[in-house]
Amino acid sequence: MTSTDEAAVWVLSGQQDPTADLVVRELAQRGVPVFRFNTADFPTTLVMAAELRDKGWSGTVRAPCRAGALDSVRSVYYRRPEEFRIDGDLPAGAQEFALGQSRAGLLGVLGASPALWVNHPAREGEANYKPWQLAVAQWAGLDPPRTLITNEPDAARHFVKTAPGPVITKSLVGGVLVDGQRRGAATTVVDAGELDDSIGLCAHLFQDWVEKAHEVRLTVVGDCFFAVEIHAGSEAARIDWRSDYPSLTYCVTEAPPAVRDGVVQLMRHFGLAYGAFDFVVTPTGEWRFLEINANGQWGWLEAETGLPIAAALADLLERGTSK
Template sequence: MRGRAAEPSVLVITCLDDATADVVIEELNRRGVPVVRLDPGDFPEHVTANASFDCSGMGGTMRTQTRTVELGAVRSVYWRRPSPYTAAPDLDEQDGRWCVDQARYGLGGILAALPHAHYVNHPWRNRDAEYKPAQLATAARCGLHVPPTLITNDPVQARQFATEYAPVLYKPLWNSDYIGPDERARTVWIEDVAPQAIDAGVSRTAHLFQQRVRKTADIRMTVVADQQFAVRIDGSPGVDWRRHYDALTYTPIETPPDVIKGVHAYLDAFGLIYGAFDFGLGADGRWWLYECNPNGQWAWFPDAICQPITTALADELQHPGERA
C-alpha cells in the first residue's frame, strides 16, 4: 500500500531491526489496518515533516520513503525502539550536534503531540519510567515487593551493603552502548559481586547493588492495558537469564491478585499503557520486582505465548483506549 492512507493510521515508531514491532505490524496488516512505520533516525534524509500550527491546532503530514500520513489522522502510536537522531556526516561536530538537537525537539516534538493519537506508550512517559530509582520507589508505593537495593558512588557504603545483604548483585542503571577495543559491541550483564571486589572505581559514577533474591524461577510479566501475560522462566544457569536463552523453558502462569493490583497501580502512576515487568519468584512464593521496562520486547517467546500479546497490542492500537 503506497501513498496517503485514506483511513486513520497506526504509526509505529521504531528502527528497521525490531522483531517485536514486526509481529505487531504483520497482525495489523492482516486486519487491513493502515500502518506507517517511521524511524526518527532516518530524519531528515528519508523522512520529511510538514507540521503547521494555528488557532485550530496542529495539522500537516509526515512522509517516509513509502508512506504519507496526515498528522491529524493518526489513531494510535506504538512507540517501540527508534534509532537516535543523526546529522549529515559532512557536518562538523558542533554543527552536527546542533542539527541533532533541532531534530529531537522539532520532529520529536511533533511525534509527541499528534492531536488525536493514543500512545502505547507516550515517549515522555517512557522516558520518565526508565529511571530505576523511580521504578523502585514507585513499585514500593504500589505494594510490590522490592529487594533491598543501594544506589551509590561511595565504595565504603557499597562494601557495607554487600556484606550485610549478601549475596548481592551489581546491575547497570542504563544499558549504554559500549564498544570494546575490538570494535565489537559489549553488554554489561547483571553479576554477583563480593564485598572485596568493590574498589575505588565505584566513586566514579552511580552504581546499583541489590540483594539477590533466593529464587526458584524468573517471571516476565507483559501488561497491555487491562490484560497481563505472566510467563515463568526456568533453566537459567546464571543470575541473568538473558545470557542463556537456549537453556530456558517458558510456562504461562496465573498472576496473584496482589501483583495484578500492584502492577496496574504502577502503570497508572507513570501514565503507561504497556509495561514488561521482571520478577524473581522467591522460595517463599513472593514475586520480587526487579524492574519494569516500559518498552520491553517479547517476540522471542514461543508462538503460543507471543500470539496473545500480539493480539492484545494490535487490539489496543486498532481500537484505542477500549478495555477488555
C-alpha cells in the same frame, strides 16, 4: 506515488525490528492502515511540514512511498526507533546542533499528539529510571529487594557487609553502546573484596540477592496480563536469565491478584499502556519486583508459549484507547 492514510496506526521503529513486524502483520491482516517510519530517516528521506492550528499540529509526515496526516493519527506504537542521524560532511558542532533541532522538531510535534501512545517516549523515559520505578514499586506493594544507589565506596562496602546474604549489582541503564547498539550488562554477584574506589566514578546499583524458585516475565498490554515462568538451566541463567537463553524453559502462569493490583498502580503512575515486568518468585511463592522495561521485548515469549501478545497490542492500537 505517495498516499496519505486516514486514521492510521503510526509505527516508529528501526529498519530491522522483528517485534514490530509481528504487530504490523497483525494490523495488516485486519485491514488497519499503518504508517511505519524510522526517526533515523529524519531529516534525510523523511519530511515533515507541521502548522500549529486551533486543535494542535496539522500537516503531514512523508516517507518516500507513504505519508501520514498529523491530525488523524489513530495511535502510535513507539517501538525502539533508531537515533537521529545527519547525512553530509558537517563540522562536529554543526552536526550536533542539526541533530538537536531535528530531534526537538519531529518528536516535539509527534509527542503533542493526543492519540494513544504505546508508550509515549516521555512516559517511557521516566519509567525506565530504575531508582524511580523501584520507589513506585515499593509504594505499590510489589516488594522490591533492599537496594542501594551510590557512588561512595564506603557506603557500598557497608551495604554488602550488612546484607543478610549475597548482593548483586546491575546497570542502571540498558547496557553500553557497541557499534551503535545497546548491549546489556549482565547482573553479577558482588565480590566484597573487589569493591574499590572506582565505585566513585559513577552511580552504581547494589541489591540484595533474592532466593528464587524461578523468575517471571509479566507482559502487560493495556488491561491484558501475560505471565510466563522462566526456569534457568544453568548457573549463569540462575543469576541473570538473559545471559543464557538456550538453557531456559518456559511455562505460562497467572499473576496473583495483589501483584496485578500493584502493577496496575505502577502503570497508572507512569502513564504506560505497555510494560514488561520482571519478578523473582521465591521458594515460598512470594513475588518480588525487580524492574520494569517500558519497551521490553516480548516476541520470543510469544514464539515459545503461543501467548497472543501481538494480537493484544494490535487490539490496543486499533482501538486507539487503553480501555
